Amino acid sequence: MSLLVILLLFLAGFATGAINAVAGGGTFISFGALSLIGVPPISANATSSIAGLPGYFTSTLPYLKDIRTIWRGILVLAVVSILGSLLGALILLWLNDAQFSAAVPWLLLGATGLFAAGPWLKPKPREAAERTERRGLAAPLIQFVTSIYGGFFGAGMGIMMLATLGLTESGDYHRLNAIKNVLANVIALVAIVVFVSGGVVNWAGALAMIPGVALGGYCGVWIAKRVAQIAVRIFVIAVGLFLAGYYFVTG
Structure with missing residues (x-):
């Protein structure tokens, strides 16, 4: 891996961390950068x-006080998240690159x-507070499906989870976001263990990106004060559409 490629991956990592801190969706950048330098899609x-793992941890830190009060209530969701993420990651490893490439643009x-x-999927605080918890089978089943997706691919998982938690959990937006962050960590860690065990991680690429992700996440607050979130969202959407087109052409 040349110094230029390492620099490009570091910058992509920085953009990933900063975008995740400002608006989410940074996975598009890291996945796209690795794809464009020739890393096979599964890898x-x-x-x-x-x-992206450092970002999952740091996004949880502001909610530690809330998490201490809710962790017992989300144990079932955490367990089904482990099972779903494990299944999703294993499905990914069962595929070959050609099969995964065909699915990637979609x-x-x-x-x-x-x-x-x-922005339209985020539950409104008043609506969330008025909801009663519909625990039953709905919450764990929906979370199981979401975690399969998270283990398999992951882009957009946080937004999907926040929307589905709003259907089954009571509380305001911050409570739902705290639950989402805990479950996102669980899903990511399980998938990463499977990927490492399966030998599909490009460690040189990961090591080049991780410092950039950490730095970008740290600078995200500064960026958020100076760049309109709508501009970041438009950029992320443009990158997502570009990558989809790229895989439609090359896949």
Whole structure:
């Protein structure tokens, strides 16, 4: 891996961390950068998950106080998230690159659409507070399906999870976001263990990106004060559509 490629991956990691901090959707950047330098799609997906791990942890830190009060209530969701993520990651490893490449443009289009609809999918605090918890089978079943997607691909997972939690959990937006962040960590960690065990991680690419992701996440607050979130969202959507087109042509 040349110094130029390492620099480009570092910058892609920085953009990933910063975009995740400002608006979400940074996975498009890390996955796209790895794809465009020739990393096979399955490896690019797995490596992108590794590179994004610091962001999953840091996004949870502001909610530690809330998490201490809710963790017992989300144990069932955490368990089904483990099972779903394990299944999704194993399905990915069962595929070959040609099969996954055929699915990638459709996954990217779906994730881009989900990201574009994100502002409308967020539950409104008043509506969330008025909901009663519909625990039953609905909550774990919906979370199981979401975690399969998260283990398999992951782009747009946070937005999808926030929307589905709004259907089954009570509380305001911040409570739902705290639950989402906990479950996102669970899903990511399980998928990463499977990917590492399967030997599909491009470690050189991951190591080049991780410092950039960490730095970008740290600078995200500064960027958020100076760049309109709508501009970041438009950029992420454009990248998602570009990558979908790229895979439609080359896949």
